[in-house]
Amino acid sequence: MEIADKWIQLGYTAKLVLRIVGILEATYYYRKNKASQKPRVYHGGRPIPGYSLSTDGQPVSDEQIKEWISELIADEESAYGYRKLTVCLRRDHQLIINKKKVYRLLKEEGLLQPQRKKNSHHPRRLANNREITAPNQLWEMDVKYGFIAGEHRFFFLMSLIDVYDRAIVDYHFGLSCEGKHASQILQRALWKRQQFDNENPPVIRTDNGPQFISHVFEEACQSFRTVHERIPPKTPNKNAHIESFHSVLEKECLQRNEFQSYQEAYETVTNYLLFYNQRRIHGSLYDLSPVEFGKAFTLQRITPFVVKV
Structure with a gap:
C-alpha cells in the first residue's frame, strides 16, 4: 500500500501502479477508505434498568431478585442452573424475566458454579429454636x-431489630446494599448496645440474601465473636420479627407516600424509624414503645416474659 501510494503521488496512474505491484483496485480503494475513516466510538448500549416487572406490572428490584435466587440455590433439594432458575422465578414470583438476565445476576454474585461443589470457608449455620428472655440475646436482620x-x-x-424489645438498633439506607453495609450495621449496633465486652454477644439471624452470605459479613461476625445463623429457604416465619416490622413499615410509611426524590424518601423513612422506636406503641410490649419498654425492663418495672423463636 505505501509503495503504491508513493508512485501514484509521483504522477503515475493508479491502474498501472496497482497492476505492477499486484494489488487489485477494489482492495486498494477499500483499504484506503477504511484508513481515512475516523475510529468508531462506542457509547454503550441501553443502560441496565436495575429492575424487572412482575406479571401485574409492578417493578421488582434486581437486589430482591438476587435474594430470591440465593434462596433457591441454598435449597439443598435443588441444584439448578440459570435456565431452571429462570423458570422458578417465573413460577414462584410471577416475574417477567429471561434467562440472559438471570445468568447476568448469577455472574455478578459469583453463583454460576454449582453450589454443592463449592467449598465454603463459612458453612451455613441453620437457625435454632430459642427462648429469648431479655434484650441483646437475638437480633434479626433483613432488607x-x-x-x-x-x-x-x-x-x-437494611434494618437490625432486637427480638425482645422490638427496637431497630441500627439500619442502612441507600441506593445500594452490600455485605459491607451489613457488617457496618452490626458493628454500630454492638457499640450502641455495649456488647463488645459481653461474653455472650447477641446471635445474628438472617435469611440467605447475598449481603448475608458474603465473605465480608461472615468475617465481620467472626471478628466480633457473634454467632450468625441463617434461616432455611422459604421459612420467613423463622425471621418473623423483622418481617413483621417490614410489614408495618410498608403499611404505615411506604404505601402512604409516593417519593419523588431520594432525599424525600430518606427523610420520610428515617423520620418514621425515629417515631417507631420512640413513640409507636406495641401490644406485645405492654402498650409501650421499644425505647419505653427498654427503660422499664432495665428498671424492673414490668413483668419479664419469654419469646419463643
Missing part, C-alpha cells in the same frame, strides 16, 4: 426495598 417514583429507581433499607 426492605422501596421505590422512588420520581427517579424511577429503588432504595434499600
Whole structure:
C-alpha cells in the first residue's frame, strides 16, 4: 500500500501502479477508505434498568431478585442452573424475566458454579429454636426495598431489630446494599448496645440474601465473636420479627407516600424509624414503645416474659 501510494503521488496512474505491484483496485480503494475513516466510538448500549416487572406490572428490584435466587440455590433439594432458575422465578414470583438476565445476576454474585461443589470457608449455620428472655440475646436482620417514583429507581433499607424489645438498633439506607453495609450495621449496633465486652454477644439471624452470605459479613461476625445463623429457604416465619416490622413499615410509611426524590424518601423513612422506636406503641410490649419498654425492663418495672423463636 505505501509503495503504491508513493508512485501514484509521483504522477503515475493508479491502474498501472496497482497492476505492477499486484494489488487489485477494489482492495486498494477499500483499504484506503477504511484508513481515512475516523475510529468508531462506542457509547454503550441501553443502560441496565436495575429492575424487572412482575406479571401485574409492578417493578421488582434486581437486589430482591438476587435474594430470591440465593434462596433457591441454598435449597439443598435443588441444584439448578440459570435456565431452571429462570423458570422458578417465573413460577414462584410471577416475574417477567429471561434467562440472559438471570445468568447476568448469577455472574455478578459469583453463583454460576454449582453450589454443592463449592467449598465454603463459612458453612451455613441453620437457625435454632430459642427462648429469648431479655434484650441483646437475638437480633434479626433483613432488607426492605422501596421505590422512588420520581427517579424511577429503588432504595434499600437494611434494618437490625432486637427480638425482645422490638427496637431497630441500627439500619442502612441507600441506593445500594452490600455485605459491607451489613457488617457496618452490626458493628454500630454492638457499640450502641455495649456488647463488645459481653461474653455472650447477641446471635445474628438472617435469611440467605447475598449481603448475608458474603465473605465480608461472615468475617465481620467472626471478628466480633457473634454467632450468625441463617434461616432455611422459604421459612420467613423463622425471621418473623423483622418481617413483621417490614410489614408495618410498608403499611404505615411506604404505601402512604409516593417519593419523588431520594432525599424525600430518606427523610420520610428515617423520620418514621425515629417515631417507631420512640413513640409507636406495641401490644406485645405492654402498650409501650421499644425505647419505653427498654427503660422499664432495665428498671424492673414490668413483668419479664419469654419469646419463643
